[in-house]
Amino acid sequence: MKKRYQIAMHILCWLIFGSWIFYFQSNRGLTFVKGFDVTIGLTFQLMIFYFNWYVLIPKYLARNRILMYLAIMLTTLAVVALVRSPLDFYIFRELNPTMETLYSSEKLVQYMLGSLVTIFISSALKITGNYIRNERLNKELENQKLMAELGYLKSQVNPHFLFNTLNNIYSLAYKQSPETPDAIMKLSLLMRYMLYESNDNLVCLQKEVDHLHNFIDLQKLRLREQTSIKFDISGNLEGKQIAPMMLMTLVENAFKHGLVSKNEIGIIFNLNVQESFLSFSTVNNISTHKKREYGGIGLENLKRRLNLLYPNRHKLSLEEKEGAFYATLTIYYQNPNPEKL
Helix, strand or coil: CHHHHHHHHHHHHHHHHHHHHHHHHHHCCHHHHHHHHHHHHHHHHHHHHHHHHHHHHHHHHHHHHHHHHHHHHHHHCCCCCCCHHHHHHHCCCCCCCCCCCCHHHHHHCCCCHHHHHHHHHHHHHHHHHHHHHHHHHHHHHHHHHHHHHHHHHHHHHHHHHHHHHHHHHHHHHEEEEEECCHHHHHHHHHHHHHHHHHHCEEEEEHHHHHHHHHHHHHHHHHHCCCEEEEEEEEEECCCCCCCCCCCCHHHHHHHHCCCCCCCCEEEEEEEEEEEEEEEEEEEEECCCCCCCCCCHHHHHHHHHHHHHHHHCEEEEEEEECCCEEEEEEEECCCCCCCCHH
């Protein structure tokens, strides 16, 4: 279909160009001989145009064989001039009364310049078309690579999340806790979200928040009253969207590294939604006796997903101070100032 479209466009353009030439000549008195001469001229231009299009450019210019391209191009111009000159001298002599010799320098230069313009137009169109086609292809390849990488990152996030959650439920089951069935139900809700919602590029922010609530409730079953857990939300969530599982990594990280102590800060989550951005922050206690590494697959995947999905539209701050770990993620709905991000 695309090939037929290109052929149709070429035919249409040549018909328009030829019609314009004949219309221009008709205003100056178009005779049969003059019409035949114009047809011969157009035929030569067609031959030059597509010889350059299909032979010279792909075989020489596209392969950086510039000198060979120029040599063949100049030879082509000379051959066309040498062939056309006898036609004008013998067949169309009445149209060229000032042509005194078979190969006058003035006529040869005229033929070569006309052919050179045709080659220039042919080259410009071909190179521009190839550039646009390559840019489109590169963009498609980049999108395919992006989707493949996002799929790979997501495939790492989900098992990582599932592994931690199953460990929590195992802990409840090992203690024969009566809350184990409730924990399994919470896990089914979490898995439903991951299977049926997280495959979309964007989800409603409210659904993402509900998912976080389910996860936090599941963690509360394990921790009971051993630690203080707060989740504050401010702003209007309606109509806002976010990439799925984007906030979950920070929540998981807080529970993974936070200490269970009622006398300390505990674990605090805060979501602030504004018209142009949202900010999600976590605070959790950390051990001052054991060095911890805050990174691994979770946070590294989060950073990569942010770079892919929100380039120049996010800030991620990770800071450890005074026995607590602070993480803040800000996502802008539009790029506020690329130089400052």
